[in-house]
Amino acid sequence: MEKEVEGFIRYLEVERGASEHTVKGYTCDLRMFSEYLKKNGGAIRLAAIDHIIIRGFLAELHKKGESRNSLGRRLASLRSFFRYLNREGIIEINPAKMVSSPKREKMLPSFLTLDEAIRLMESADGKEKFGLRDRAILETFYSAGIRVSELASLNLDDLNLGDGLVRVRGKGKKERIVPLGSKAIKAITEYVNRIQDTGYMIHESPTPYPLHPVFLNRFGRRLTARGIEGIVAKYVKRIGMIRHATPHTLRHTFATHLLDGGADLRSIQELLGHASLSTTQKYIHLSMDKLMEVYDKTHPRGKEHGKRKTRK
Numbered sequence: 503m504e505k506e507v508e509g510f511i512r513y514l515e516v517e518r519g520a521s522e523h524t525v526k527g528y529t530c531d532l533r534m535f536s537e538y539l540k541k542n543g544g545a546i547r548l549a550a551i552d553h554i555i556i557r558g559f560l561a562e563l564h565k566k567g568e569s570r571n572s573l574g575r576r577l578a579s580l581r582s583f584f585r586y587l588n589r590e591g592i593i594e595i596n597p598a599k600m601v602s603s604p605k606r607e608k609m610l611p612s613f614l615t616l617d618e619a620i621r622l623m624e625s626a627d628g629k630e631k632f633g634l635r636d637r638a639i640l641e642t643f644y645s646a647g648i649r650v651s652e653l654a655s656l657n658l659d660d661l662n663l664g665d666g667l668v669r670v671r672g673k674g675k676k677e678r679i680v681p682l683g684s685k686a687i688k689a690i691t692e693y694v695n696r697i698q699d700t701g702y703m704i705h706e707s708p709t710p711y712p713l714h715p716v717f718l719n720r721f722g723r724r725l726t727a728r729g730i731e732g733i734v735a736k737y738v739k740r741i742g743m744i745r746h747a748t749p750h751t752l753r754h755t756f757a758t759h760l761l762d763g764g765a766d767l768r769s770i771q772e773l774l775g776h777a778s779l780s781t782t783q784k785y786i787h788l789s790m791d792k793l794m795e796v797y798d799k800t801h802p803r804g805k806e807h808g809k810r811k812t813r814k
Contacts, residue, residue, distance in 0.1 A: 584598045638693040640752070647756030670775065753774070
């Protein structure tokens, strides 16, 4: 099975253009399934794997406490893997198609209040070592609402600070242009000027068109997504937040604050790089009070029965 998994991973990277995060997820899921097969029957031929075996794998993970969302993701990985094997003529049918997906748990995304967001942005002191870099990272997350993988992959030629724009490579290597706010432009400009003045840059690739990463680690190399997550965690702890907050929390905060400010869902969908509007619609639940307020102010009969009570 290892040979087939390697072929599938190459297919994801080369033909599908999957992100590093996606590839790691598939690799982890398939490795877990392979270990399950070895533990429960030794080396099973791929053609002998059926839906009962796959259900047993998911059942074992469920007993260990995995959420329905995690189980659904692992099943999706198996479906993609077996679909690839079927297309390559290695197996005749996709056994994972016969397994129903667990019903997804409804989880509303967490976000920061405006006060928390401001305190977090201001917690990175430019006078500290890496302070300019860290403030630029925080401001970019909050200003552009990009994913941690997208921020990690930013290169200097993606920045158009004069026009306040940044080119982002999202899922499936789809590109989009996202505006930056004045605070983010200022923070990035100060940071980039500092690293250019000190010569603290590298050519990441030996190609004729070397990449210049925007955000560097202490060795002068591109910061990884995990490294960026650690930086965000550092400042979340610094401001004494009780709630857990991640780069994804800042992405949710970006979307929620835009919606609170009156932005429409279609615009937010474009900024976030969501393929489907249904993915963006979850932010409605977070801002229903604001929407009700707008409704009462703008609809001809919105105030007919007096001021609406705020939901608890």
